Amino acid sequence: MMKHVMDPVPQILTVRPDLPPACNEIINKAMAKERDERFSSATDLSSALTAVTERNLEQPSMRKLEAELSEMKAELLEDAPPPVTPPVRTPTPTTPVVMDTATTVPPPPPVDTRSGPVSFPTPTPQAQVSGGGVPKWIWAVVGVVVLACIGGAVIVVSNLAKDGLALFGGDPTSTPRVEEEEVVVEVDEEATAQALAAIETEEAASATPEVIEPTPTEEVATAVPTATDVPVEATPDVVATRQSAQATREAVVSATETAVAINNPPTPRPTSDVGAIYGPFTGSMVHDDDEFIETAYADPTPADFVMQVEMVNPYGPATGSWDFGLIFRQNDVDEELRLVVRSDGEWNLNDRAPGSDNFLQDGVVDFVDTNEGSSNFFEVIAIGGQGYFFLNDQFVAQLDLSSRTSGGNIALGTGFYGSNELVGEVTEYKDFNLYSVEPVYGPNDGELVHVIDDLIKLETAEVDVLNFLAEVTFVNPFAASVNNWDYGFSFRTNGSYKYWLVVESEGDWALADRQGSADNETTVDEGNLDILNLGAGETNTLRLIAMGDRGYFFVNDEFIDSLDLSSNLDSGEVEAITAYYFDHEIEGEATGFVDFTVIPLP
Structure with a gap:
C-alpha cells in the first residue's frame, strides 16, 4: 500500500520497448497520485490509447491534454457555467478505426492530420462493425488502470470525508445544492410506514414484554357474625350484577x-355535574308603600329545581321587622306556592289562590341571623310533590308540594307582609342560583x-x-x-x-x-x-x-x-x-x- 502511495509509476516501456513512446505518458497520467492529474473518464483514457496506436497520427502534447482535462473537470464543478464545445476542425479523410466487437467503447472521432495538437472531444456513438482494431492486451492494461483510478478515488474521498472537508466548494460547512437536472426520487410514504411498522414489530417481539400487574381484589372479611348495632368488622360489598x-x-x-380482564375498558358512567340554569345573580329589592310584594324573577320555570341564595338583612331588629321568601310554580298572579321566612323566626308554606291564602305548613326556626348587615343562606329543593327547606345549612322542614307539581314562574320576594317593609330601605340578595334536577x-x-x-x-x-x-x-x-x-x-x-x-x-x-x-x-x-x-x-x-x-x-x-x-x-x-x-x-x-x-x- 505504501509503494502505491509513495513510489513512482513503473515505466511500461521497460518491459514493452516495442510500444509507442507516448504510452509512458498515458500510463503515468492514468496512475497519477493526484486526482486532478488523472484522466477524467475511462472514455478519455481509451481515446488517448486509440490515438497513439493509429498510424500517421501526431502524439498529442501533454499541455493540450491537460487543457482538455481542465475543461472536463470544470464541467463537474457545481457552480461552473456550461462548458463551451471547442470548434471542430475539418478532418482529412483517413481510414476509419474499427472497434473490436467485444467492447462497448465507441470509436474516437476522425483526427486532423494537419500539424498541431490533437483534441479529444467526447465521442459520438457509432454503429459497430467487425474487423480489426486496438489489440486486446491494450484493453487489459486499460482495465487495470481504470480499477486503480477508481480505488484511488475512493480512498481520497473517504479521507476527505473523515477530515470534515467539503467535497464541493471551499466552504467546509456548505451543503451541495440540488441542481434542476438532478433526478429526485419520490419516497413512498405508505411503503416506508409499513416497513417501519414491521421493524418495530420485530423489535417488540424480541424485547422483554412489560408485565402489568392486575388490580388486587379486595379480600372478603371472615369476622365472626355479630348482631350488635355497628359491627366491628363488616363484610365488604361484592360487585353485584345488574340483575x-x-x-x-x-x-x-x-x-x-x-377484575382480571383489565384490557377491557369499563363503560363510562354518567357524571354528577349539575350546572346552574340561572345565576349566580346579585341585586336588590327596594321597599315601597305600594302594597305589593317586591320581587326578582328568574327566567327559567322548571317544576323540579334547587334554589340557593344569600339574603342580606335590610336593617337590624331594633329598626323593624322584615321578611324574605320564594315564589314558585306560579301559573298566574296569586296562583302560586310561597315559602316565607320572617325576622322573628316564623316561616310558612302558602298555596296562594286569588283572594285567599291556604297555609299548608308553618313553624319557627331559632337560627335566623337578625343582626344588621348579616345574611341568611336560603335553600329550597323541589322535586315532584316533595320539597326540602334549609336555612343556614340546617334542615328546617320537609315540604308538601303535592298541590302544585307543574312548572311555573320562580321569584325571590320581600314585603310579603306590609308591616315588614320600611319605605326607602333595600333588601339585597347575593348569588341567586337556580338548578334544574332530574334522575340519572x-x-x-x-x-x-x-x-x-x-x-x-x-x-x-x-x-x-x-x-x-x-x-x-x-x-x-x-x-x-x-x-x-x-x-x-x-x-x-x-x-x-x-x-x-x-x-x-x-x-x-x-x-x-x-x-x-x-x-x-x-x-x-x-x-x-x-x-x-x-x-x-x-x-x-x-x-x-x-x-x-x-x-x-x-x-x-x-x-x-x-x-x-x-x-x-x-x-x-x-x-x-x-x-x-x-x-x-x-x-x-x-x-x-x-x-x-x-x-x-x-
Missing part, C-alpha cells in the same frame, strides 16, 4: 373475571337474594356523584319476629373508601365510614327508630340527601337526623344494600326494593 336477584356466589366469580338512575325495582356467603348484597346505580338525593322503598324479606334483617345505602364509593347507612329491624340505624378495609371502619352517627314497619312484605322508604360535608336522613317521610359527611368528600357510586350484618338473611329469601332513584344535586 340483583342473581347476586349470589356466582357473582363473586363474575366479579373476579371482570331509576326509578328501578328488583330484589336482593339472600345467600349465606358472608357477602353484602347490593344493587348499584352505576353513577358517580358527590351531592345527590337517593330514595328507595325496601320490602321486608320476612317478619322481624322470624329473623333480623337490615337494609340501607352505600355511597361515595371510591375504591375501598365509602359510607354505609344501615337500618336494622331492631330499630337501630348507623352511619359507618370505611377507610380502606373493614378493619378500618368507624361509626360516624347512630340512633334508634320507632317508625319502622316490621311485618313480612311490609315496606319502609329510605331517603338520603348528601350535600358536601352534610347529609340528611329520612325514613318513611320523616326526618331522622343530620349526618356528618366531612371525612369523605369524593364522588362515587350509590348502592341499595342488604345483609350488612352476617346473620340478617335466610337462605333463599329475598329483600325487594321499589323505585330506587338517584338524583344529582349541585
